[in-house]
Amino acid sequence: MPPTPALSGRPAVIFATVGPPSALRIRGEAPNIPVMKHHQYILTGASRGMGLGLAEQLLQAGNRLLCISRNANPDLAATAQKAGVPLTQWTHDLADGVGASERLKAWLQTLNPGELASISLINNAGTIPPILPLGQSHPADLAQALRVGLEAPMALCAAFLGATASWTLPRKVLNISSGLGRYPMASQAGYCAAKAGMDHFTRCMALDEALQTHGAKVCSLAPGVIDTDMQVQMRGAAGEAFPDQSKFLQLKAQGQLSSPAQAAAQVLGYLARPDFGDKPVADVRD
Ligand SMILES: NC(=O)c1ccc[n+]([C@@H]2O[C@H](COP(=O)([O-])OP(=O)(O)OC[C@H]3O[C@@H](n4cnc5c(N)ncnc54)[C@H](OP(=O)(O)O)[C@@H]3O)[C@@H](O)[C@H]2O)c1
Numbered sequence: 001m002p003p004t005p006a007l008s009g010r011p012a013v014i015f016a017t018v019g020p021p022s023a024l025r026i027r028g029e030a031p032n033i034p035v036m037k038h039h040q041y042i043l044t045g046a047s048r049g050m051g052l053g054l055a056e057q058l059l060q061a062g063n064r065l066l067c068i069s070r071n072a073n074p075d076l077a078a079t080a081q082k083a084g085v086p087l088t089q090w091t092h093d094l095a096d097g098v099g100a101s102e103r104l105k106a107w108l109q110t111l112n113p114g115e116l117a118s119i120s121l122i123n124n125a126g127t128i129p130p131i132l133p134l135g136q137s138h139p140a141d142l143a144q145a146l147r148v149g150l151e152a153p154m155a156l157c158a159a160f161l162g163a164t165a166s167w168t169l170p171r172k173v174l175n176i177s178s179g180l181g182r183y184p185m186a187s188q189a190g191y192c193a194a195k196a197g198m199d200h201f202t203r204c205m206a207l208d209e210a211l212q213t214h215g216a217k218v219c220s221l222a223p224g225v226i227d228t229d230m231q232v233q234m235r236g237a238a239g240e241a242f243p244d245q246s247k248f249l250q251l252k253a254q255g256q257l258s259s260p261a262q263a264a265a266q267v268l269g270y271l272a273r274p275d276f277g278d279k280p281v282a283d284v285r286d
Contacts, residue, residue: 037117039063042104042160044094044152045125047071049228050176053264054124059085062117066107068092068100069125094125095144097152101159108163118170120271121160123153123198126176128230129190131237142190149194154201161209161216171216174271175202177281179222187242199281206280217277223267223284227257 041058045051046067055076058065064086067076072089080087092100111119129137129145153175164171180188181195202220209215225231225248234248251257258266266284270276279286 035115036062037115039117040066040111040119041122042066042068042120042156043122043124044068044156046076046089047073049230050223050226050260050263050267051124052076053260054122054267055087057261057264057268059083059087061085066090068094068104070094094152095147097147097155100152101155104156105159105163108160113164113167113169116167116169118172119164119167120172120174121156122174122176122271123156124176125149125152126178126191126194126230128188128233131187131234131242133187133241134189136241137190145190146194146197149191150197150201153198157201157205157218161205164216165212168214171214172271172276173202173205173216173218174267175218175220176267177202177220177222179283181220181222182281185244187237187244203280206277218280219270219277220281221267221270221284222282223263224258225251225256226263227252227259231257 039062041063043051043055043058043065044067046055046065047069048071051067051069052073055065055067055073056079059076059080061084065080066088067073068090070091070093072091077087077089090100090103092103094100125148127145127148129141134142157173157175160173161171175198177198178191178195180192181197181199184192199220202218206218209218231248231252234242234245235252237245239245263284270282270284
């Protein structure tokens with residue numbers, strides 16, 4: 001496996017000590033024990049598609065992963081075990097963003113920041129409602145897409161930033177957006193609205209964090225066009241309801257889609273850039 005861009009340029013392992021300061025140590029007690037600091041990643045939508053590519057590439061020594069999606073991926077669990085990288089997979093429907101964020105907050109409160117080299121939240125899960133003009137869309141489908149694509153990422157960001165606010169280690173939030181958050185498309189109102197909302201709340205979040213001494217670096221990033229189930233859904237939509245469908249058919253026919261692994265490598269490369277967060281809304285092709 002090629003080296004993970006997210007890890008390049010910095011040591012994978014950093015040491016810290018745990019236990020009481022020496023002045024408080026009781027005579028005869030074991031001295032401070034060195035522990036390895038690790039990079040903690042929280043990643044949504046790692047069961048398939050680009051999220052799976054991200055998770056696979058993050059399974060490197062010195063990292064720990066918490067993944068959240070409706071389904072766990074047993075192959076990912078096996079790869080993590082082989083690599084000796086701690087991986088936890090929560091099966092949680094992100095239509096319940098409030099529940100997921102409460103669970104995340106409680107979990108973050110169990111962590112010892114002294115044992116972490118960095119912590120990153122990657123909101124990657126997303127969903128496209130049936131591809132139809134808004135007037136033909138079912139409100140329940142629109143609500144589901146907005147819950148998963150906008151409400152849950154925002155709630156998870158709130159929990160992440162709140163629970164780690166006093167931590168002085170590097171904290172990052174990477175929201176996976178889309179070009180469709182920036183350019184309108186017929187029959188895609190629900191998906192476009194979720195991504196446009198994600199971009200804009202990330203801009204606000206960047207302003208909030210810039211006011212903090214150790215504020216998190218945040219970015220809403222468009223990952224390019226990727227050969228996943230989502231593209232299958234675009235190509236499979238009813239053509240008469242989706243005037244732009246031919247563009248997606250053409251991209252596939254001309255081999256212009258990134259593989260999930262390529263897209264994941266580009267995204268992790270962007271996350272590792274020293275200027276990550278300088279632009280709260282960006283494109284991996286920038
Ligand atoms: N593919 C593209 O061309 C493209 C272009 C621009 C942006 N993006 C964005 O990139 C991200 C990844 O896209 P992808 O193409 O890899 O998508 P994908 O193949 O459809 O995978 C979506 C991931 O999100 C999870 N997910 C979906 N609904 C969920 C729910 N209700 N609760 C929890 N998890 C849920 C899925 O897991 P479960 O099914 O196990 O829940 C899966 O792991 C998305 O945010 C997408 O909008 C994709």
